[in-house]
Amino acid sequence: MRRVFEVMGTAVSVDIPNCQDDAVFRRALNRLRDIDERFSTYKPASEVSRFGNGKLSEAELSRELSYVIKECRKAEKQTGGFFSAWAAGVFDPSGYVKGWAIDQAGKAIEAQGYKTYCIGAGGDILARSESDKIWNIGVQDPKDNTRILNKLSISNGAVATSGTYERGRHIIDPKTKKPADKYLSVTITGPDIVTADVLATAVFAAGQNNPGFIKNFPGYKAISVR
Amino acid sequence: MKKGIIIILAVAIIGAIALHEKSGGNPRLVSPGSVSGATSAVSNSSNVTPTKSYKDGTYTGQTENTPYGPVQISVAISSGKITDVNFLQMPNDLGHSQEITNFSEPLLKQETLQKQTAKLDFVTGATVTSSGYQQSLQAALDQAAIS
Numbered sequence: 001m002r003r004v005f006e007v008m009g010t011a012v013s014v015d016i017p018n019c020q021d022d023a024v025f026r027r028a029l030n031r032l033r034d035i036d037e038r039f040s041t042y043k044p045a046s047e048v049s050r051f052g053n054g055k056l057s058e059a060e061l062s063r064e065l066s067y068v069i070k071e072c073r074k075a076e077k078q079t080g081g082f083f084s085a086w087a088a089g090v091f092d093p094s095g096y097v098k099g100w101a102i103d104q105a106g107k108a109i110e111a112q113g114y115k116t117y118c119i120g121a122g123g124d125i126l127a128r129s130e131s132d133k134i135w136n137i138g139v140q141d142p143k144d145n146t147r148i149l150n151k152l153s154i155s156n157g158a159v160a161t162s163g164t165y166e167r168g169r170h171i172i173d174p175k176t177k178k179p180a181d182k183y184l185s186v187t188i189t190g191p192d193i194v195t196a197d198v199l200a201t202a203v204f205a206a207g208q209n210n211p212g213f214i215k216n217f218p219g220y221k222a223i224s225v226r
Numbered sequence: 227m228k229k230g231i232i233i234i235l236a237v238a239i240i241g242a243i244a245l246h247e248k249s250g251g252n253p254r255l256v257s258p259g260s261v262s263g264a265t266s267a268v269s270n271s272s273n274v275t276p277t278k279s280y281k282d283g284t285y286t287g288q289t290e291n292t293p294y295g296p297v298q299i300s301v302a303i304s305s306g307k308i309t310d311v312n313f314l315q316m317p318n319d320l321g322h323s324q325e326i327t328n329f330s331e332p333l334l335k336q337e338t339l340q341k342q343t344a345k346l347d348f349v350t351g352a353t354v355t356s357s358g359y360q361q362s363l364q365a366a367l368d369q370a371a372i373s
Contacts, residue, residue, distance in 0.1 A: 002371040011359035013368050015347065120348040120364060122355075127348075138363065140351025145362055151346065163352025185352050 005029045008036045008101065010122040016114050017133060024112050028105040028119075035101045038064060041092050052091050071194075072096050076174075079202035080213040084174035087205075099160060099197030102126050106193075123161040123200075126193040127154045142184035142225050150223065158193035162186050162200035173205045182207030183226045190220035347371075 002015040003025045012032060014025055040046045047065050050056045058069070072085035072093050085093045102119050106126050109117050115130035127135040137159050138148035152159060163185030164170055170179035186204040188196040195217065203211060203222055214220075349363040359365050 002368060004368045004372070006356055009355060011356055011365070011368075013348065013364060015371065118348055120350075122359075123350050123352055125348050125350050135347045136345050138346040138349040140349050140353070140363060142352065145351060145353060148346070148349065148363070159350045161350045161352050187350055 005032070007032045008040070008098065008121070009042065012102075012105070012119065012121040014105070014109075014117065014119050016109060016117040018116060019114055024109065024114060027112060028108045031104050031108045032101055035097065035104060038062065039068070039093060039097045039101075041094060048091070048093065068093050068096060068100065071100075075198045075202075078213060078216045079198065079206075080211065081174055082206040082211065082213065083198050083202040087172040087174040087177070089177075095201045096194070096198060098122060099124055099158075099194040103193050123163075124193055124197050125159040127157055127159075129155040139187050139223060140185075149225065152189060154189070156191075158190055158196040160188050160193065160196040160200040162197075162204040171201055171204050173207070175205075180205045180207050183224050185225045187223045187225075188220055189223075190217070196220065 001017075001020055002013065003022070005012045005014070005025075007029060012029075014028060016024065019025075037043070038047045041048055041052070043049060047056065047062060051058070051061060051065065058066070061069070069085075069091075075096060076084045076086075083095065085091055085096060098121065102121055102124050103126065105119055106117070106128065109119075110128075115128060116133050117128050118135050119126045125135075125137055127137070129135065134153050134155055137152045137154060139150045139152065139159075140161070141147035141149045142163050162171055163183070164179070164181070172178065173180040183204055186200050188200045188203065190196045190199070199217060199220055199222070202213065203224065206213075346363075346367060349367060351362065351364075353359060353362045353364070
């Protein structure tokens with residue numbers, strides 16, 4: 001069955017075809033809520049906010065936040081600086097945490113014995129299939145959100161889209177510190193949702209369809225629309 | 227009408243991901259490697275623009291060279307409507323990405339929303355807020371799945 005939850009400022013859709021047990025969904029939701037409590041930049045009391053405004057030093061951080069900071073630095077290096085949790089000046093790991101949170105929710109579902117499921121949250125999709133279930137994913141037209149441009153059929157994999165087609169949302173090019181505007185949307189497919197999400201942001205920010213850092217990411221493919 | 231441009235980027239070839247592209251009635255396994263291993267490719271919409279008289283079937287456009295490389299697509303027609311658009315071939319040269327006139331837009335514009343979403347499970351797009359979600363295809367798909 002499918003459930004939709006509102007968490008992390010967005011709607012998270014979870015489909016577990018062979019599951020009729022609400023408790024399974026709830027454990028995944030609880031994981032997302034815990035991550036949001038710690039990593040939300042909108043919550044002044046979150047660990048990320050307190051780290052950002054200097055109330056916590058790096059030595060005082062939880063293992064989870066330390067891990068995310070380390071991974072953000074790694075992603076920045078691997079993308080030649082086009083993904084940066086420091087793009088807006090202050091530390092904001094949201095671009096990393098969304099994909100990671102979905103990955104964690106998936107692990108929570110798998111820990112309960114369900115290996116076929118799909119999670120969608122704000123353009124990021126994690127698809128898993130142990131059976132013959134194929135997940136059909138529509139790529140939304142950035143010029144018309146009631147339309148799709150293409151369909152991807154995936155058994156196991158991840159899809160992530162970055163874009164500016166919601167009012168007031170911008171991806172800052174870390175190099176110029178200005179909003180990236182070459183593309184309307186960039187959709188990445190690949191094995192891992194965290195990497196796909198990071199790459200969607202980085203390719204969008206880079207504004208070029210063949211950025212040099214791509215060689216660091218075998219197995220990932222982009223559909224960019226402008 | 228101003229046509230958009232889709233840039234297809236074959237970021238990398240090896241994939242643990244199993245990408246299936248649907249062709250005709252049966253899913254066909256297409257690994258990213260076999261997709262990007264092709265050396266020729268594109269048809270623009272003129273080859274496959276649907277009309278009301280289209281018969282059911284899968285139509286494959288001619289390979290066409292664009293300034294950025296060759297691309298070929300196929301379109302599946304069912305009940306006189308387009309039900310699917312597939313990229314059959316994409317370039318294997320990672321150093322040269324594709325810029326393709328947005329053929330899928332004018333094609334898909336002719337479909338009803340219902341037709342388009344009938345076979346979809348999820349939608350990916352840059353709609354991230356809760357309010358944006360309410361207006362999205364994803365919300366419509368979720369409603370259909372839950373009710």
